Amino acid sequence: MSDLFADQDQDIADTAPLADRLRPRTLADVVGQEHLTGPDGAIGRMVAAGRLSSIILWGPPGTGKTTTARLLADAVGMRFAPISAVFSGVADLKKLFASAKEHARRGEKTLLFVDEIHRFNRAQQDGFLPFVEDGTVTLVGATTENPSFELNAALLSRAQVLILRRLDAAALEQLLDRAEALTGRPVPIDAAAREALVASADGDGRFLLNQVETLYSIDLPQPLDPAGLSALLHRRVAVYDKDREGHYNLISALHKSLRGSDPQAALYYLARMLTAGEEPLYVLRRLVRFATEDIGLADPQAVVQCLAAKDAYDFLGSPEGELAIVQACLYCATAPKSNAGYMAMKASFKSARDTGSLMPPMNIVNAPTKLMKQVGYGKNYQYDHDAAEGFSGANYWPEEMTPQTFYAPTDRGFEARIAERIAHWDRLRAERGGQ
Numbered sequence: 001m002s003d004l005f006a007d008q009d010q011d012i013a014d015t016a017p018l019a020d021r022l023r024p025r026t027l028a029d030v031v032g033q034e035h036l037t038g039p040d041g042a043i044g045r046m047v048a049a050g051r052l053s054s055i056i057l058w059g060p061p062g063t064g065k066t067t068t069a070r071l072l073a074d075a076v077g078m079r080f081a082p083i084s085a086v087f088s089g090v091a092d093l094k095k096l097f098a099s100a101k102e103h104a105r106r107g108e109k110t111l112l113f114v115d116e117i118h119r120f121n122r123a124q125q126d127g128f129l130p131f132v133e134d135g136t137v138t139l140v141g142a143t144t145e146n147p148s149f150e151l152n153a154a155l156l157s158r159a160q161v162l163i164l165r166r167l168d169a170a171a172l173e174q175l176l177d178r179a180e181a182l183t184g185r186p187v188p189i190d191a192a193a194r195e196a197l198v199a200s201a202d203g204d205g206r207f208l209l210n211q212v213e214t215l216y217s218i219d220l221p222q223p224l225d226p227a228g229l230s231a232l233l234h235r236r237v238a239v240y241d242k243d244r245e246g247h248y249n250l251i252s253a254l255h256k257s258l259r260g261s262d263p264q265a266a267l268y269y270l271a272r273m274l275t276a277g278e279e280p281l282y283v284l285r286r287l288v289r290f291a292t293e294d295i296g297l298a299d300p301q302a303v304v305q306c307l308a309a310k311d312a313y314d315f316l317g318s319p320e321g322e323l324a325i326v327q328a329c330l331y332c333a334t335a336p337k338s339n340a341g342y343m344a345m346k347a348s349f350k351s352a353r354d355t356g357s358l359m360p361p362m363n364i365v366n367a368p369t370k371l372m373k374q375v376g377y378g379k380n381y382q383y384d385h386d387a388a389e390g391f392s393g394a395n396y397w398p399e400e401m402t403p404q405t406f407y408a409p410t411d412r413g414f415e416a417r418i419a420e421r422i423a424h425w426d427r428l429r430a431e432r433g434g435q
Helices: 044-048 065-073 090-105 120-127 129-133 151-159 171-184 191-200 204-218 227-231 245-259 265-275 278-296 299-318 322-334 340-355 370-374 415-431
Strands: 054-057 078-085 110-115 138-143 160-163
Touching: 044 129, 044 160, 054 065, 054 227, 054 340, 065 110, 065 138, 078 090, 090 110, 090 322, 120 151, 129 151, 138 278, 171 191, 191 204, 191 227, 191 340, 191 415, 204 370, 245 265, 245 278, 265 278, 265 322, 278 299, 278 322, 299 322
Parallel strands: 054 138, 054 160, 078 110, 110 138
Antiparallel strands: none
């Protein structure tokens, strides 16, 4: 396999992808991985000592694993020999090992970079061991998968696992600044859209730069706002069945009558739909949806009533089964209302999309392997059942996030009791120093 970075020291053509043109030239240029490349980091110490040990670079896509490996070879004066486990097999490995031995005879050390190393099977991974042990190659593997599960224990014992972090907002902003400096023009988006663009990258620098390149390729009359950015970079789902406006008008009227706690109007629109030949199961699906969206935990029995109505209709059939649908409709219309669960879902889903793949705090992640325990997984976990009142008050939020409030129960129905519980736990959490 040819060295994909053989021309790294030459100017990259203007026609090359933006991500390639912005590829770092030194380890100091790598963004977001200062915990490894800095003076006190594992890679920084190796470079300072001029001695490199075999390592596995574990991290999400677009965090600089390949670039870091290439620059590491340059920094310690080693020959860089890359291979991809996706496209290579045993024959390719034999050629690389033979070439490395030949270079070793001439006093030249080889850094063997294996991209997607987890894709090699166990027998192929075993094939690395003798060449790593005798110093023929220094292995640097890159993987997006957990090495504990994907790599041989024998290979892991001979390599140090280094964890690359997803790029945070500051690191992604650095990439945007570099893109603007290289091209000599700003990314054509306003400040709010810039934040949205960074969030959409989900820690992937390569994805971000590809999106920026798309924006640069289009002649825009003015900077895009978040809505314009979304419309440009994402496709909308096609609309269909426009000729059924009456159908959607009636189901909307039923839903809003239920929300307004008007059982008489709700029955009218229910009857309109069923007498017109609407599929009863469709109406039941909408009632279940209403019970979860507009009643929720104000009356947890609402969804139970709706699902029971579905079972009763399935059991009785028509016309007897329609009475069960009417009963579910009346229950929903007269139940206390709350959309707190629905609003909590929307807020939490938006937060999940905006924050991407943030790591949970180490105290609450599982540590089924020795390696994961060594790097801090599960450290200082507090088992709530052993705490006073069955409540530890521990922090469960990613370190990069401040605790959020998605669910705010109302004072209606059963939610009033839930609100009391949450308030009690909040007081305990404050007293015990949790988040």
